[in-house]
Amino acid sequence: MPSTREIRRRIRSVKNTAQITRAMQMVAASKMRRAQESALNSRPYASSMNQLLAEVVANVGDFWHPLMEDREVKKRACILVSSDKGLCGPLNTNLMREAAKFDKESTAFITAGRKAAQFVARTKRELTAEFDYKDAPLFSEARAISKQAQSLFTEGHVDRVDVVFTNFISTLRQTPETRPFLPVTEIKRLESDVEGKGGEAALPQGGTEFLFEPGPNEVLGALLPHYLNFQMYQILLEAKASEHSARMVAMKNATDNANQLVKDLTLEYNKVRQAAITTELLEITSAQLAQG
Amino acid sequence: MPDTLKLEIVTPEARTFSGDVSHVKLPAAEGEMMVYPMHVPLATQVASGEVIVRQGYEDVFLAIGEGFVEITADRVMLLSDMAIKAENIDEAKAEEARRRAESRLQEHLTDEETATVNAALAHSLTQIQVKRRRRHQIGAGAAPETEA
Numbered sequence A: 001m002p003s004t005r006e007i008r009r010r011i012r013s014v015k016n017t018a019q020i021t022r023a024m025q026m027v028a029a030s031k032m033r034r035a036q037e038s039a040l041n042s043r044p045y046a047s048s049m050n051q052l053l054a055e056v057v058a059n060v061g062d063f064w065h066p067l068m069e070d071r072e073v074k075k076r077a078c079i080l081v082s083s084d085k086g087l088c089g090p091l092n093t094n095l096m097r098e099a100a101k102f103d104k105e106s107t108a109f110i111t112a113g114r115k116a117a118q119f120v121a122r123t124k125r126e127l128t129a130e131f132d133y134k135d136a137p138l139f140s141e142a143r144a145i146s147k148q149a150q151s152l153f154t155e156g157h158v159d160r161v162d163v164v165f166t167n168f169i170s171t172l173r174q175t176p177e178t179r180p181f182l183p184v185t186e187i188k189r190l191e192s193d194v195e196g197k198g199g200e201a202a203l204p205q206g207g208t209e210f211l212f213e214p215g216p217n218e219v220l221g222a223l224l225p226h227y228l229n230f231q232m233y234q235i236l237l238e239a240k241a242s243e244h245s246a247r248m249v250a251m252k253n254a255t256d257n258a259n260q261l262v263k264d265l266t267l268e269y270n271k272v273r274q275a276a277i278t279t280e281l282l283e284i285t286s287a288q289l290a291q292g
Numbered sequence B: 001m002p003d004t005l006k007l008e009i010v011t012p013e014a015r016t017f018s019g020d021v022s023h024v025k026l027p028a029a030e031g032e033m034m035v036y037p038m039h040v041p042l043a044t045q046v047a048s049g050e051v052i053v054r055q056g057y058e059d060v061f062l063a064i065g066e067g068f069v070e071i072t073a074d075r076v077m078l079l080s081d082m083a084i085k086a087e088n089i090d091e092a093k094a095e096e097a098r099r100r101a102e103s104r105l106q107e108h109l110t111d112e113e114t115a116t117v118n119a120a121l122a123h124s125l126t127q128i129q130v131k132r133r134r135r136h137q138i139g140a141g142a143a144p145e146t147e148a
Helices: A004-041 A043-059 A091-099 A114-122 A139-154 A184-195 A197-202 A216-291 B091-106 B111-140 B142-147
Strands: A076-081 A107-112 A126-131 A160-170 A173-182 A211-213 B005-010 B015-021 B023-028 B031-035 B042-046 B049-055 B058-064 B067-072 B075-080 B083-085
Touching: A004 A043, A004 A216, A043 A216, A043 B005, A043 B067, A043 B075, A076 A091, A076 A114, A076 A139, A076 A216, A091 A114, A091 A160, A091 A173, A091 A216, A107 A114, A107 A139, A114 A126, A126 A139, A139 A160, A139 A173, A139 A216, A139 B111, A160 A216, A173 A216, A184 A216, A211 A216, A216 B042, A216 B067, B005 B023, B015 B049, B015 B058, B015 B083, B023 B042, B049 B111, B058 B111, B091 B111
Parallel strands: A076 A107, A076 A160, A107 A126, A211 B042, B005 B075
Antiparallel strands: A160 A173, B005 B015, B023 B031, B023 B049, B042 B067, B049 B058, B058 B083, B067 B075
């Protein structure tokens, strides 16, 4: 049986751990609120943008843009968006499992976040570019990532780009997701599949031709890169919201576990202490009896 | 025939405006544009500037940044990186943002940074412009607005 002093020491150390995890939980909770808010607030913009692009592309007739070219896929790129730090539960593990599905030989990785870069280096995959993004992702950071992907695609180094990131669903649920990024035709299809309303809005317009000012090439030429940049921005926001939510939940679990452990140890400590007192009393009384 | 347009102004931060309006004036890439119901379907870029929305008997003024607009017979969807109602513009803040951006432009910047700063500068300039013009109008011509 461990001595009372040993148990006391363990209680103290577990309490310290609980204090730290509680502090981390608080920090994650406040960051989470902000990250969730910005992710949710920019969703209408992102979905309006998708809808706009889908309608315009559907109505534009035979318009062609380098970012829409559908080639045979020989080489592909994957943008992997992870967190910088760990201690956020199964978030990154799940994400990497999703990323590991990509063929090792024919996939080049673009990473955002330190964990993603570590994963690519550890599994000896091809790393093309490494980006980082702040706690409150900036549009310029997203633009840099998306520009890199666009230039890889237009210069013909890769024939297809996907994004792997953690989509934020709720505080308790974040799912790793693979979303096609380039060429643009695929995104259009995906959005109308997922949202269902893209198709509904585009259909009644089917017959009418859109006018473009100054011209279709100029408008779509400006709209497409912006659309991709924003898509990337939204993905960064979702990833951040997921990260902080996952960390908050993980830290809450850790705190709860530590507190439970302190309870159990305290019970154990009291038992040991009482047992010691009882034996001591027994010894004293039996000694007295022997003397008397 | 519908006599109102459904106008939506959306930015990455929020849905700034959403409602039925009788007409709206936009700073399109090719010059100012007034949009009434039953407009032909049109997609164009918008420049940063002032948007005037007629809702019922009132005009709503907004400062917007660059973006895109999609117009159909009964709907106008405006996507912009900034949209702020004139009454919510803090002129002092906008003025300070402008000064900050201008002094940043004096430094050595990469192309990427210059683009960002220029965008910020355009935002604050638009805000200041819209605010000043509104104050001027309300000061000089309060009567017509209340009559309408």
